Amino acid sequence: MCDVCGCGDQEVVSVEVNQRILSANERQASHNRTHFRQRGVLAINLMGSPGSGKTALLEATAERAPGQRFAAVSGDLATENDAERLERAGIRSRAITTGSACHLDADMVHHALHHLDWDDVDALFIENVGNLVCPAIYDLGQQANVVLLSVTEGEDKPLKYPVMFRAADLVLLTKTDLLPHLPGMDRRRIEDALGRVMPEPRFLALSAVTGEGMGAWIDWLKQTRHS
Amino acid sequence: MHEYSIVSALLDQVEAEARRHSRAEVLGIRVRIGELAGVDGELLHTAWSVFREGTACARAELELSGEAACWICPGCGVEIPRGRMLRCEECALPARLAAGDALVLERIEMEVGDV
Numbered sequence: 001m002c003d004v005c006g007c008g009d010q011e012v013v014s015v016e017v018n019q020r021i022l023s024a025n026e027r028q029a030s031h032n033r034t035h036f037r038q039r040g041v042l043a044i045n046l047m048g049s050p051g052s053g054k055t056a057l058l059e060a061t062a063e064r065a066p067g068q069r070f071a072a073v074s075g076d077l078a079t080e081n082d083a084e085r086l087e088r089a090g091i092r093s094r095a096i097t098t099g100s101a102c103h104l105d106a107d108m109v110h111h112a113l114h115h116l117d118w119d120d121v122d123a124l125f126i127e128n129v130g131n132l133v134c135p136a137i138y139d140l141g142q143q144a145n146v147v148l149l150s151v152t153e154g155e156d157k158p159l160k161y162p163v164m165f166r167a168a169d170l171v172l173l174t175k176t177d178l179l180p181h182l183p184g185m186d187r188r189r190i191e192d193a194l195g196r197v198m199p200e201p202r203f204l205a206l207s208a209v210t211g212e213g214m215g216a217w218i219d220w221l222k223q224t225r226h227s
Numbered sequence: 228m229h230e231y232s233i234v235s236a237l238l239d240q241v242e243a244e245a246r247r248h249s250r251a252e253v254l255g256i257r258v259r260i261g262e263l264a265g266v267d268g269e270l271l272h273t274a275w276s277v278f279r280e281g282t283a284c285a286r287a288e289l290e291l292s293g294e295a296a297c298w299i300c301p302g303c304g305v306e307i308p309r310g311r312m313l314r315c316e317e318c319a320l321p322a323r324l325a326a327g328d329a330l331v332l333e334r335i336e337m338e339v340g341d342v
């Protein structure tokens with residue numbers, strides 16, 4: 001209070017904060033990461049457009065790696081369908097029904113993990129919401145980001161979504177069984193596009209239906225877990 | 228899209244700072260968004276104008292500063308232009324992102340009073 005005329009003093013204060021906006025999410029993600037490391041579980045953040053083949057990939061992975069144990073948390077806007085399919089494939093799963101949220105965050109994953117028996121598995125898959133924009137910037141505590149791109153999505157897709165593809169540790173070109181129906185498609189153009197948005201492009205082509213490339217994917221999982 | 232969740236995180240941070248000052252009303256905030264931060268400035272403005280209602284930021288202006296993406300060779304330091312292969316032709320090393328993915332709350336301006 002001003003002691004000359006008794007008016008209330010209003011003062012403008014400028015505070016230099018310089019803090020990352022997603023730092024709260026990053027703290028929770030770091031917490032998740034510690035849990036995964038302590039249990040020796042490989043946590044994978046699986047991303048891609050809706051329909052790129054995330055759920056089918058996990059079903060086929062469980063079938064072709066019968067000696068491995070997997071668990072999954074599955075983000076879906078409105079249903080629990082993905083989690084149900086994974087359970088039927090032998091993968092312990094928990095659905096995260098996000099409502100209108102277009103991505104998963106570290107809190108949602110943390111919460112889902114409390115309702116799932118996951119700490120004795122070889123790998124935990126976090127099946128993110130189908131979306132090539134939003135999930136890229138939310139750390140969930142994963143060890144690696146795997147981004148799916150199906151053969152029908154267009155060769156220049158990586159150029160259109162540079163943030164997502166820069167974040168990828170591995171890109172999977174899915175549904176290669178459809179290539180006979182896509183005579184104009186050239187894998188080399190996809191590799192070229194990836195090289196313009198990813199400094200170290202890593203890329204495997206596969207088909208969950210025929211099994212092509214699935215061996216290399218399963219090997220990558222094993223190598224990544226032990227690295 | 229996710230700009231709403233960014234604004235939600237932003238409001239939490241700003242309000243935490245505002246609570247450290249008595250009777251603070253936030254006049255403005257300054258945020259830096261990199262070109263490769265994955266956030267759209269226009270959508271952020273829209274989300275801000277909706278979500279700030281009823282908070283200590285109800286009258287706060289959002290000022291955005293941009294940060295261009297800058298890829299450089301970690302060996303020789305040369306800048307690799309956007310759209311080119313992200314590998315230095317001379318050194319054969321993968322490029323490093325020197326700037327462009329920032330998503331930072333830089334500054335808050337508040338009116339504080341001790342009436």
